[in-house]
Amino acid sequence: MKERDPNVRFQSKYAMKHTSGGYQYAFYCAYCDFHYTSGWIRAGSAEEAYDLAEKEAKREFNGCHSCGKWVCGDHYNMGEMMCLKCAPLIMEMSI
Ligand SMILES: [Zn+2]
Ligand SMILES: [Zn+2]
Numbered sequence: 001m002k003e004r005d006p007n008v009r010f011q012s013k014y015a016m017k018h019t020s021g022g023y024q025y026a027f028y029c030a031y032c033d034f035h036y037t038s039g040w041i042r043a044g045s046a047e048e049a050y051d052l053a054e055k056e057a058k059r060e061f062n063g064c065h066s067c068g069k070w071v072c073g074d075h076y077n078m079g080e081m082m083c084l085k086c087a088p089l090i091m092e093m094s095i
Pocket of ligand 2: 064066067068069082083084085086087
């Protein structure tokens with residue numbers, strides 16, 4: 001069994017906007033359009049802003065403890081703490 005790392009690095013798809021007002025990041029589920037958009041962040045650098053935005057966004061996503069991808073609730077297997085690609089849910093009513 002793999003060790004579960006609470007600090008799995010965020011590997012979500014993201015987009016960044018930068019204006020004079022600061023930086024804004026949008027993070028996306030690895031498998032669908034679900035996303036979280038951070039507020040405008042004033043920071044010295046894009047990296048610094050990213051770290052802050054990531055902290056906010058992490059609350060809205062679930063990290064897969066196998067592949068490290070961040071996914072929405074619909075693409076997460078809570079029991080296994082993995083994404084549905086790594087731990088597919090068995091659909092009992094699939095007929
Ligand atoms: Zn999703
Ligand atoms: Zn996974």
